[in-house]
Amino acid sequence: MTNPNIKRLLLSSLLFYPLASFALSDQELNEKFELLNDEILIAQEQYEDTVQKFDNIMTISGYTDVEFIASDKTGATNGFRLHHLSLFFEKQISDKWRFFSEIEYEDGPKFEAEADQVTVLDINGDPQTLDKFKAANGKIFLEAVNVTYQWKQELSLRFGRFFTPAGIWSIDHYPAFVPTQERPQHIRRIFPQLVDGIDTLGTVQMGEGTFLNYNLFTGNGEGNTGKHDHNNDKAVGLKTSFLFPTLSHTELGFSVYSDTFEDNSEKLATGIHAKVRAGDFTFQAEYANGEIEDTAGNTKENEGYYAQFKYDLSHWAFGYRYDFYDNDTDAAALSSKYGTVNTAFLNYKSSEKVTLKLEFHSIDVEDDAAEDYNKMIASVVVYLGE
């Protein structure tokens, strides 16, 4: 090879090498681009899968609260109360079916078996040997377990155990979202706490901004266990709430409940409720009346009502509630337990999930001969959900 040829070869190499390198880089870039595109598509699919899984996952939420209670009632002791640990399990089983349950642990429950055993008869009448409990503390309670078929907005069907749809506080009662740990006296004393049965529920639009929420339900009635009903008569009830497009929130409604007890006495409970929110100011009130008539025609009537004013100020809320309950309006003897309760409360939301509460109750019992007293509760309530 001559020198000029070597020179040409060297010159060609010098000229074409960078071009060849660029061509290779473009190819590499294209390959990388395609790889990245694939990665993005895979990531999108993984995201969709994850979202779908999250939509259908069993979620666990709950709340817990600790109280310090001080009272000037004779014989009362001041102290802490590990009031609740409630756990909610929810699952959207399919597009239409939804599962919900609540298990409540109250007052730090402790149940411990001891060496002794006891023999009981099982459901077939056969003897069965079980461990005995030592003295138990607290309560573990299955407050709700139900499945709902969400057919459409106007109609859903719920099967299982649920809170009795009646008024406001029977449903909206969880400490994380109500201003006081103590509930108005008549709640759960006129309408029962729970129903084991079927509920038809829905929301019907009646105009622009006007809605009717309803629950029409039937169940075993109060006093029954989850196992069976004491009789063949079923309790029936109806709750309605009308929402009007005035102010921030205007709600008016009524509730009815009828039940036949094991001794064939008849119960009829009726109630009305109202809730109005204007700006930061909320007014809420309920009235309920219950009448029980035995087979001899004797009646016992009880009634209760409350009116509550609440003002929300950023993280703070404060207010007042007047509350009255008479457990037997016809009785000559006056109640030494129930009467009028004046309540003042102050809430501070230290974060989205944590509320500090201070409430003062002045209890004036119906019987003047009995002792009136005051009670103060300071509490920390933590909501454990999303």
Added chain:
Amino acid sequence: MKTFKNIIFLFTTLLIATPVLATDEVVVIVNSANTQQLSQKDIKNIYSDNITAWQSGTKIKLYNTPTNSYVREIFSQEILGLSALQAAATESNKRITNTLKNPSNTMRERLIAANVAKKTNAIGYVSKEIAEKRSGVRIIFTITDE
């Protein structure tokens, strides 16, 4: 002296401009294939769980931003008449009392815009800037917080 005047002018301009700069527009968006018109009351009723389906009968897919975002605060105050914390508490209360018919999904604005662009039954709210950059969404309502 001229420098001093310039400083005064700049300072005054900044003071006047600040409220304008602080004006944030939040918009309510739906998928661009969704042609339904919504009033402010409709949006309130959707986010208050009173309306859970579109006119077509399809269930509404509802998006919220986290409670610490300014768009959530503006949306909650102007549409629902509640603070973001109160609005979140209202939904949480409905969730645990088993009265919530249509739970919302909480995520950040850009993800909301992306999801609304993808799902024809979705509704959400984001800052106007994010909505305008995202194709596939339609602005149905503008909230101006001044």
